[in-house]
Amino acid sequence: MSSHTAAADDATNDAFEAFYRNSWICGIGLPLVAILCIVLLVVQRKSATTGSDISIINLQTSAKFPSLWLLGFRVVALTLFVTALIKQILDSTTSKYVFYTIWNFTAQILFFTLSIFHTVVLLRSSNPTHPTHAHGLTRRFLNVLFDVTFATAFVVVLVFWGIVYKPATTHLDWTTAIVHLANLVLFLIEFALNDHVTQLTSLPFAILWPTVYCSLTWVGYFTYLDGWWPYDAMDLAKPHAPFVWFGIILAHVIFFGLTLLLSHVKRTYLSKHEYAPVP
Secondary structure, eight states: OOHHHHHHHHHHHHHHHHHHHHHHHHHHHHHHHHHHHHHHHHHHHHHHHTTOOOOOOOOOSSOOOOOHHHHHHHHHHHHHHHHHHHHHHHHOSSOGGGSHHHHHHHHHHHHHHHHHHHHHHHHHSSOTTSOOHHHHHHHHHHHHHHHHHHHHHHHHHHHIIIIIOOTTTOOOOHHHHIIIIIHHHHHHHHHHHSSOOOOGGGHHHHHHHHHHHHHHHHHHHHTTTSSOOSSGGGOTTSTTHHHHHHHHHHHHHHHHHHHHHHHHHHHHHHHHHTOOOOO
């Protein structure tokens, strides 16, 4: 046997051992993370029903008429997002939904769509300054959805431009810029204009989101992905792959903390100016 063949066999064995070891690490770690999030959600639910949940912050000190300016901004942003997503899907030979970026981008589209619908319903109601209980529940859901996608947008920008992007091989066009950067800018504008602030109670959802993606991608590797990883850094045959998997989940926690800090600044500004933002 030649030295080249022996070296190749050693590399194959090392990769197999790393894959086996990392599969156990992720196979145990991911369910534990998911269980922790579910437990936190159950505890929050019980606290809310007993009236002891004091972590939810409501910025609306008084009801305001829905903003036509914010509605117009959301319509423009939604149109741009949908156009970019359709072009990416049409230009791709594989499903774009194997990529985490598109998961989050689609969730952002859902946020804008539901927010537009919510505002239109308020505008058409007989008393838009006094929304019903159903509107309050919708607003709460939108706040959670915004919390998750806002924090994730920071992670996507960091991971894409810091890890995934390779000048020599990464194809860039206007849709790439929208999906990996401009959407964060537009969400920052949305955050400045809307009445949402990051709720600490949304943290379990922000952690579950990437955990579910990692879990489905792992299952997909053995099934519908036919032994292919959407992101090379996720390859469990690489010794440090678990650091990437759980590091990305940790990054969501860190940037969720950043959005909490931004929300604190927003609350402080609004309290000083005695201004309640529009729904």
